Amino acid sequence: MGSTLIRGGTVVNADAAVRANVLLRDGVIAALGADTDDWSADHVVDAEGMLVMPGGIDAHTHLEYPVDGFTTRTADDFHSGTVAAAHGGTTTVLDFVKKEPERSLLDTYRSRRDVAAAKSVIDFGLHAIVPPREQQPDVLDDLRRLVGEGATSWKFFMAYPGTQMVDDGELLEGFELALEHGVLPMVHAENGHMIARETQRLLADGRAAEAFHATAHGHDAEAEAVHRAVVLAESVGAPLYVVHVSSAAAADEISRARAAGARVWGETCPQYLAVAYEDYADLGEKAASYLCSPPIRERGNQEGLWRSLVTGAMSTVATDHAGFCLHQPEDLPPQKLRSPGYFPKVPNGVPGIEDRLMVLWETGVASGRFDACRFVDLVSTRPAKLFGMFGRKGAVAVGADADLLVWDPAADHVISVASSHMRTDYNLYEGMRVTGRPVRVFSRGEQLVGPDGSFDAAAGRGHFLTRGKPQLH
Amino acid sequence: MGSTLIRGGTVVNADAAVRANVLLRDGVIAALGADTDDWSADHVVDAEGMLVMPGGIDAHTHLEYPVDGFTTRTADDFHSGTVAAAHGGTTTVLDFVKKEPERSLLDTYRSRRDVAAAKSVIDFGLHAIVPPREQQPDVLDDLRRLVGEGATSWKFFMAYPGTQMVDDGELLEGFELALEHGVLPMVHAENGHMIARETQRLLADGRAAEAFHATAHGHDAEAEAVHRAVVLAESVGAPLYVVHVSSAAAADEISRARAAGARVWGETCPQYLAVAYEDYADLGEKAASYLCSPPIRERGNQEGLWRSLVTGAMSTVATDHAGFCLHQPEDLPPQKLRSPGYFPKVPNGVPGIEDRLMVLWETGVASGRFDACRFVDLVSTRPAKLFGMFGRKGAVAVGADADLLVWDPAADHVISVASSHMRTDYNLYEGMRVTGRPVRVFSRGEQLVGPDGSFDAAAGRGHFLTRGKPQLH
Amino acid sequence: MGSTLIRGGTVVNADAAVRANVLLRDGVIAALGADTDDWSADHVVDAEGMLVMPGGIDAHTHLEYPVDGFTTRTADDFHSGTVAAAHGGTTTVLDFVKKEPERSLLDTYRSRRDVAAAKSVIDFGLHAIVPPREQQPDVLDDLRRLVGEGATSWKFFMAYPGTQMVDDGELLEGFELALEHGVLPMVHAENGHMIARETQRLLADGRAAEAFHATAHGHDAEAEAVHRAVVLAESVGAPLYVVHVSSAAAADEISRARAAGARVWGETCPQYLAVAYEDYADLGEKAASYLCSPPIRERGNQEGLWRSLVTGAMSTVATDHAGFCLHQPEDLPPQKLRSPGYFPKVPNGVPGIEDRLMVLWETGVASGRFDACRFVDLVSTRPAKLFGMFGRKGAVAVGADADLLVWDPAADHVISVASSHMRTDYNLYEGMRVTGRPVRVFSRGEQLVGPDGSFDAAAGRGHFLTRGKPQLH
Amino acid sequence: MGSTLIRGGTVVNADAAVRANVLLRDGVIAALGADTDDWSADHVVDAEGMLVMPGGIDAHTHLEYPVDGFTTRTADDFHSGTVAAAHGGTTTVLDFVKKEPERSLLDTYRSRRDVAAAKSVIDFGLHAIVPPREQQPDVLDDLRRLVGEGATSWKFFMAYPGTQMVDDGELLEGFELALEHGVLPMVHAENGHMIARETQRLLADGRAAEAFHATAHGHDAEAEAVHRAVVLAESVGAPLYVVHVSSAAAADEISRARAAGARVWGETCPQYLAVAYEDYADLGEKAASYLCSPPIRERGNQEGLWRSLVTGAMSTVATDHAGFCLHQPEDLPPQKLRSPGYFPKVPNGVPGIEDRLMVLWETGVASGRFDACRFVDLVSTRPAKLFGMFGRKGAVAVGADADLLVWDPAADHVISVASSHMRTDYNLYEGMRVTGRPVRVFSRGEQLVGPDGSFDAAAGRGHFLTRGKPQLH
Ligand SMILES: [Zn+2]
Ligand SMILES: [Zn+2]
Ligand SMILES: [Zn+2]
Ligand SMILES: [Zn+2]
Ligand SMILES: [Zn+2]
Ligand SMILES: [Zn+2]
Ligand SMILES: [Zn+2]
Ligand SMILES: [Zn+2]
Structure with missing residues (x-):
């Protein structure tokens, strides 16, 4: 699957947001670093001005x-x-x-x-x-x-x-x-x-x-x-x-x-x-x-x-x-x-x-x-902990699955049934203007969604998760 | 000041504990990584079985x-x-x-x-x-x-x-x-x-x-x-x-x-x-x-x-x-x-x-x-945030000051005025047996305390902190 | 049934305790008065030093x-x-x-x-x-x-x-x-x-x-x-x-x-x-x-x-x-x-x-x-109100049923199964010394219990109460 | 001062409202009774349909x-x-x-x-x-x-x-x-x-x-x-x-x-x-x-x-x-x-x-x-108790001062500065229509206000009250 280096973004976890480059390798997060000129990767993603968050x-x-x-x-x-x-x-x-x-x-x-x-x-x-x-x-x-x-x-x-x-x-x-x-x-x-x-x-x-x-x-x-x-x-x-x-x-x-x-x-x-x-x-x-x-x-x-x-x-x-x-x-x-x-x-x-x-x-x-x-905590970290997936899911952390988002906090988007992918024929939030959306979505190191709206994922690539015990703290 | 690689420990932050190697360089944390065989450093510290926590x-x-x-x-x-x-x-x-x-x-x-x-x-x-x-x-x-x-x-x-x-x-x-x-x-x-x-x-x-x-x-x-x-x-x-x-x-x-x-x-x-x-x-x-x-x-x-x-x-x-x-x-x-x-x-x-x-x-x-x-949050992360030091202090994170502890969770120690360094002639916790103590203490990348009890720090090496605004979340 | 004048006691109701003489006539309370020398009754009870309370x-x-x-x-x-x-x-x-x-x-x-x-x-x-x-x-x-x-x-x-x-x-x-x-x-x-x-x-x-x-x-x-x-x-x-x-x-x-x-x-x-x-x-x-x-x-x-x-x-x-x-x-x-x-x-x-x-x-x-x-409220007035009997029961008041007690607050009594009238062969409060007990008990103007312990009441003299609506205040 | 018999009303105290006639004598309440045909008084007040409440x-x-x-x-x-x-x-x-x-x-x-x-x-x-x-x-x-x-x-x-x-x-x-x-x-x-x-x-x-x-x-x-x-x-x-x-x-x-x-x-x-x-x-x-x-x-x-x-x-x-x-x-x-x-x-x-x-x-x-x-409790009984006047004030009870109201619960009255006796030139409740007002007001047995609006009270007839200890229950 190769490796990807996400460079220049701010990594947001539940407890801290820090500037760091993120190296994805073999589907997991291999390393985070500040000055990483000596790191090489198959793909390099420029995340300047972007947030890098867990999926x-x-x-x-x-x-x-x-x-x-x-x-x-x-x-x-x-x-x-x-x-x-x-x-x-x-x-x-x-x-x-x-x-x-x-x-x-x-x-x-x-x-x-x-x-x-x-x-x-x-x-x-x-x-x-x-x-x-x-x-x-x-x-x-x-x-x-x-x-x-x-x-x-x-x-x-x-x-x-x-x-x-x-x-x-x-x-x-x-x-x-x-x-x-x-x-x-x-x-x-x-x-x-x-x-x-x-x-x-x-x-x-x-x-x-x-x-x-x-x-x-x-x-x-x-x-x-x-x-x-x-x-x-x-x-x-x-x-x-x-x-x-x-x-x-x-x-x-x-x-x-x-x-x-x-x-x-x-x-x-x-x-x-x-x-x-x-x-x-x-x-x-x-x-x-x-x-x-x-x-x-x-x-x-x-x-x-x-x-x-x-x-x-x-x-x-x-x-x-x-x-x-x-x-x-x-x-x-x-x-x-x-x-x-x-x-x-x-x-x-x-x-x-x-x-x-x-x-x-x-x-x-x-x-x-x-x-x-707090956003990351609510939508990713806490559910990962409560439902026995933390370690693999819920954080941009060394060793975790490389499920992550490059999030543009300045994006301008209007929610609409016309542009959404759900089967339903209406959207509860029709017309809501939002500033902030994912421009890249990675699952286990693979980019599913790209900034141009491209989507690349085969049915069945998703894995069933045999979850462990909840982490209740 | 050189660089140090702390290898094999579990990095504990307020929201997560993950296995990761930590590279200190120029007084700050330069990188965290899983498989870091290709990283070199002036000093290598073996932290197998240890926790690596912010100071x-x-x-x-x-x-x-x-x-x-x-x-x-x-x-x-x-x-x-x-x-x-x-x-x-x-x-x-x-x-x-x-x-x-x-x-x-x-x-x-x-x-x-x-x-x-x-x-x-x-x-x-x-x-x-x-x-x-x-x-x-x-x-x-x-x-x-x-x-x-x-x-x-x-x-x-x-x-x-x-x-x-x-x-x-x-x-x-x-x-x-x-x-x-x-x-x-x-x-x-x-x-x-x-x-x-x-x-x-x-x-x-x-x-x-x-x-x-x-x-x-x-x-x-x-x-x-x-x-x-x-x-x-x-x-x-x-x-x-x-x-x-x-x-x-x-x-x-x-x-x-x-x-x-x-x-x-x-x-x-x-x-x-x-x-x-x-x-x-x-x-x-x-x-x-x-x-x-x-x-x-x-x-x-x-x-x-x-x-x-x-x-x-x-x-x-x-x-x-x-x-x-x-x-x-x-x-x-x-x-x-x-x-x-x-x-x-x-x-x-x-x-x-x-x-x-x-x-x-x-x-x-x-x-x-x-x-x-939660321990790290109480003693380090939260005070860093509330008192305008987060980013530099309070987390083992890329870019932060390399203030950190190698903590042995299995240490066996008895608190006593005899072995402590405070000026007072009694200790409130005299005789308390504790399992867990710092075996190495780093401040801005320098090891002040070593596992053999060695101590190396000149009076005046501490910096005054011009603190910024509190981070209230 | 005749009339009874209870003289010299302190009438205790839920909201007030006042010195007053009480005239019982035809089973109900006919009058309360301070200076009642001109009142006559078939029986006169001396309640000096006693409390007169609703049953x-x-x-x-x-x-x-x-x-x-x-x-x-x-x-x-x-x-x-x-x-x-x-x-x-x-x-x-x-x-x-x-x-x-x-x-x-x-x-x-x-x-x-x-x-x-x-x-x-x-x-x-x-x-x-x-x-x-x-x-x-x-x-x-x-x-x-x-x-x-x-x-x-x-x-x-x-x-x-x-x-x-x-x-x-x-x-x-x-x-x-x-x-x-x-x-x-x-x-x-x-x-x-x-x-x-x-x-x-x-x-x-x-x-x-x-x-x-x-x-x-x-x-x-x-x-x-x-x-x-x-x-x-x-x-x-x-x-x-x-x-x-x-x-x-x-x-x-x-x-x-x-x-x-x-x-x-x-x-x-x-x-x-x-x-x-x-x-x-x-x-x-x-x-x-x-x-x-x-x-x-x-x-x-x-x-x-x-x-x-x-x-x-x-x-x-x-x-x-x-x-x-x-x-x-x-x-x-x-x-x-x-x-x-x-x-x-x-x-x-x-x-x-x-x-x-x-x-x-x-x-x-x-x-x-x-x-x-408060005692009277808890044991008599409030239950009378809540269970649709107030007016007839629960107060020493003009027009109410003459159900009342002459209570000696200085009585000295030890509770014991030996002296009680319940069928059970033990008493939960065995040996409790109490200061305060009823010395006379009236029901609809008839004295059932007298100060010498006399008891006079035929089985079946009690009336079934067709209760009205609760009074909820 | 003579005596007054208030006949046919409902006496309202803080805990009960009962039909009773009230006899005022020498400035205090001398007696309450149900059937009082044998009672005589200098004045008789017909209170049929009225409430008799403490002032x-x-x-x-x-x-x-x-x-x-x-x-x-x-x-x-x-x-x-x-x-x-x-x-x-x-x-x-x-x-x-x-x-x-x-x-x-x-x-x-x-x-x-x-x-x-x-x-x-x-x-x-x-x-x-x-x-x-x-x-x-x-x-x-x-x-x-x-x-x-x-x-x-x-x-x-x-x-x-x-x-x-x-x-x-x-x-x-x-x-x-x-x-x-x-x-x-x-x-x-x-x-x-x-x-x-x-x-x-x-x-x-x-x-x-x-x-x-x-x-x-x-x-x-x-x-x-x-x-x-x-x-x-x-x-x-x-x-x-x-x-x-x-x-x-x-x-x-x-x-x-x-x-x-x-x-x-x-x-x-x-x-x-x-x-x-x-x-x-x-x-x-x-x-x-x-x-x-x-x-x-x-x-x-x-x-x-x-x-x-x-x-x-x-x-x-x-x-x-x-x-x-x-x-x-x-x-x-x-x-x-x-x-x-x-x-x-x-x-x-x-x-x-x-x-x-x-x-x-x-x-x-x-x-x-x-x-x-509850009304009587709020405006009369409770203040009498809290401020050391109960016994004399705050209840229609034998022995208490004959401060009382004959209250018409069906009166129809509009509050207005024009008809009020306060010195101020406006009324906070101007125009409020009320059903219920005092038609007679007695103070220590003397009628101050009569049903025709008559008022009879000399400046200085009011007594200063040397109050006792509060009654806190
Ligand atoms: Zn559901
Ligand atoms: Zn549901
Ligand atoms: Zn202090
Ligand atoms: Zn202090
Ligand atoms: Zn029961
Ligand atoms: Zn039950
Ligand atoms: Zn005031
Ligand atoms: Zn004030």
Whole structure:
């Protein structure tokens, strides 16, 4: 594969930004140096004025993902999704495995891993979703085996009673098992009963239109679930990762718990930071394109969520990428408008796998809320640590995989569905002008994206990541 | 000065620990690399099994420091103090300038800087202490000038009414000026009136023995002052650094403020973490050797303080090194036992400049409370950032000063006054067995301390640091 | 029935204590006056030096109450229990109705009401316990009907999965219905899953001895349930009453919620205030006599609970009287020692219906924690308001039922099983010396207990109380 | 004086409202009774449909009160002020004594007491204001003597540096002395330095217009002072009363402190509950008529303050009545418009002594926020207890002074300067329609105000109240 010397840039890691040249060799970072005139390489990249950052890690994606009782699936598959990710500067994704009805969790995991490996252009890993016990009585045995196969993170649902929701007893049992095996438990934290009750009341009142989805999913339902998950995890001594925190009240629960010494980490998503309920409240059926769970909340909620990123109450920013098309394509099962005017049937999820870094840079760094080091921490270093990949991923460091970005902090770009690579036919951030984007993207030393927009990566070049134990500090 | 290659070690920075060889050249870190067989250097150091960390930065010392109305001074001067520091792995100290009665603050600063420069064996900087206005009506002018001379941190006293205490009006004015000039304000946070009142009551009750010093300095007096300082700083938009936090209640105030988004950082000291009131309560006059302000608190207080280090409520660990001898030497002004049995006259302060890293490693890292990265952050990286030295100090990074330690995490050492280099005739940690210590100490590429205990550094080789603006993230 | 004039005492109500003579006529309080020489009455009672207080209301008792799947029952029936209550100064009890397996909730309620009415010597009411829906699908219909029959308070269990525990969906539905009908929902707040999990772990570790019951019921399980119950109640706008709060951490949850404006009230019990885990931890099988749920907690927990009474976080003190004999009597089903050495099978509950006022007076008022007005509020006024009886019960006020006590605050009495009237063969407070006890007890103008210990009340004289809506302020 | 029987009303006390007839004899309440056909009296008042409540106690007034360095004074004297109070249903006022420049505090107190006694138509008491020590070095001796003369409450200023502000040392000394003598310390809680700094900045920016007064007095300055006062009081074990709490953030400090067990009580005023910054922000010079300290705050602040009344964080509602005319009358020293356009010179204070009960009833009770019992507690019972008058004042109870109101809860009245009796030429609540007002006002058994608006009370009939120790529960 040869070697590449990236010269003249500022290397940005989570704790420091320093001027240094970076030598890539055999897919890894071989050396960093100040005065490197005596170094030679097959390729030399001029990064003067640029930042050199570790590639983005999106710890929460749903590619070709079955939803609504396996009646439909998300629009991007592992090829289109990872191509889009790479264009946006993300070089690793972590997706989920949901047990299929006729398969064990372990079998579903292996099958999905092979499907993804054949299509993916960047490295990827898989979280296991723990189903309610009644769906697979021996699932704990599968979970134990999955640790050795790289699934060192398990997700539990506190919402969706009757399908994916597990009760507090199952959470406790799962958390204990995770603790025993060095696994990081993750929770979708919304109180499913509260949502069900509120949904029922809304429907009884004839409030079924798309935007009422947000009403059904209250801030209190999210905050309560976070509080309870923390208590349960602490009671057995397990760490905890809360996915897609949307409500500032829920973020506050994490903040309080961390201040009291709890080992809990929060993830939020660009859609909760840069989009608001007010943006879709009056769109009628088209509001479907904004529906996800937890919902995109009121504008007044954003400031608290931003503060949680600044104070450290939130630790990562992922996408929860789960795109559905607004207009039904012929080759896909039912998408956003499968049942207009009836929010309970709208497939949940929004796209964003390609936009994450640009949106967060613009609204977080360019706007002065935090610096480039914190940015790198949120989108790459921390997810690498929490999900057992640090050392290989998450830092521009000697010995690490040469997954890195040459980032132009002065680029001028307008986000648009027209220029993006995701399968969905709309973009949540349509028209957002951003200053800062990746001009080169390297994965294991190979340049996937070039400054002229060139893209060079074969389907299947991505490696499945057998992840190790989380690094919880 | 030549070049040195440190080979085979694990480089520990605040965010990551990676296997890498480190090349020092011309006093700075020239390169880091994995496979460096083609690199040559004048000296090669084998660091197999060792950690390579940035040199310690002690942001709070009092060398040859006048106290009690300039009637006496601390035992170590800038030579003995920095020699001891270097032996303990600290390669930078930040000391204080207290305006002398017959000199302006600016003149005192310059004079003290020159004195220190002639004696110091490691690099050093100076914080300016802001006196009550009545002691120098035009002190704000001096403060403005001091920024250009490298004093980008100013300390204010909320204790010691009548001598150093400033009122809330002076704090506000000082904080505003600091904000305007990119200076980090520091506070000694204890409510001086509360302490004076309690002292008066104790003396009236005949409770003048040494250990009552701790009773006079209540947790509430410290917590109140922290709360107030934060409110005042926030009201003018200034950042704030709280020195020597000793009470878990005070740490909680910082924790709450940070969670709410305040820009406040806390410093604690090894004596508050590893020593307790119970250790000296019954020592009679000898309790004088433990007296400092705020006081060393009850054992039950330690856990909360440890938690604050783990959660991030505390950001740095410094020593507040202000040693006085227990037995009066002939060549020093009155030391600890100047007025036995009467706590208000005991010179305040304890030694520790040499012990800091070993004690914190043992009680923090070896005991499993946090990892080596967090250790580096607390003792080096964060102080470098907060006090305007990052880039040069605080990281093993390309381009930075080659101030670094080869740290043996498996060393076996017993702390003792007999083997230490501080001027004081006792050691707070006497007999503590530690596993982990620096075996080589480099300052700007020069090896000061070698594995055989050799020491090679001329008085005056230390440079005065003209510090820049704090880096507050 | 004639009239009685109680002369010379100090009338104590929740807000004030004033010197006044009290005229009882036709079972109610006819007048209060200062100088009443012109008033005449059939009987005159000299209360000089005495307090005249409203009769105690015990809002939480379990008389002849079926437990453990209807396999056994508590020792006192409605006769012995109410006789004991009266001797202790309690003139009203509120007991519970648990749906019987073969009967609807409504039928059980009516049947139990009739049984109690035939035996009770004081007035009484009944709370309805809401069973899991699966035990009676149409239970909501019964609940609606019960309002008209005086059951304006419904209890829900968050513990005991598989028997009485309802899930969050059932809580929400029940709270809504309660709100609609002006009913006060009550919760037994412990997270049943957490207790089950911990119990399982203890048993797996061979820790089945009686005292491990307290380990199985963690503070966190109680505090979590309180937090969740408050969130659920607030989400539908319903008020909430938390029975038998035992953990200071749980009390803190109520304190926080109330400070934020939540309409939530807490009840605690004498056994949590005046007895501690340390009292039974080493008693072996006899620890069974202390077992109740939530458990009697560590001594260190008491101070926080007392503070909650003083600050108002707790609103009432009831007994949760559910006595079982330690030595098996022939005429009762299995009591405390049914399965020695195996805590999960020990019938839960402790006696106290007779001791409540004396114990709380001694430890609360005589010890200086609060005054007699607060005492009256906790044991009589507040329960009368919350459970829809104020106006008739809970105050020495013109027009109210003449349920009142002549209380001697200087009495000297030692609590003992020998001199008490409860069926149980031990007393939790055995040997406690108290200064303060009722010397006369009136119920609707009739003197039940006289100063010489005389007792005069026929079984069945007690009236069933068809309670009205709660008065929530 | 004869006797009066008030028949058919509902007697409202802090804990209960009951139907009862009330017999007044010799200036006190002689009896309460249900069926009182056999009672006779000189006068019989029909109160059918009416409430009978204890007379209002306004614990915070400033009548003929010197301000701004004794350069001017408030508009109402003790005659006009108490006449207005009586019309509004207030039968007791507590005013303040500020040491005059040429007189000791004790002499000023006696002089002011005599002046007031000659003019007042209702009973009154006086709080002593503790001046900075430098104004009277032996003031502690005066304070001790004042206890015996009925000044069992002392006020300290944390604002107004240079005139009334005392430092933390003086607060501590004063609180200790208060504790020793059973006196309740009161604080005006605003950080004077913060206000001075902000004022200076505003003036430097040319922001001197009236409404900037509110900007100068930040929420943080008030909350900080409350927090500090609580810490100081707790450190010496003293209770604390915080006058005129205006900021919800300050109320929250009290709420937290009380929940933690602190003995602190808060007072707020109708102007903070029912008027808002938005009401005067754009009035130009006329905004002067709204200026008081702390300032009337933003509308968004009101809800938190209301909540503090409902939750009990606030304990009393007083007026801080300190009226100044908007148009300068000839017979008064300079009033509101003494220096138009320059907020620092506007005399601080607003009128309200006559409006308090009607405004609080309308916005608190009629609007459904709390009930009549809580109303009585806030405006009468609690101030009576806290300021050592309970037993005589604050309840409709046998033996108490017959200060009471016949209150028509269905009255229809519009508040207006035209129909009010205060000296000021504007009314803060102009045009507010209220349902509820006193139709008869009795003071020690004498009817001062009759249903036809008649008023009968001679100047000087009011008694000076030698108050006893506060009743703190
Ligand atoms: Zn989810
Ligand atoms: Zn998801
Ligand atoms: Zn200090
Ligand atoms: Zn110091
Ligand atoms: Zn229960
Ligand atoms: Zn019970
Ligand atoms: Zn004031
Ligand atoms: Zn005032």
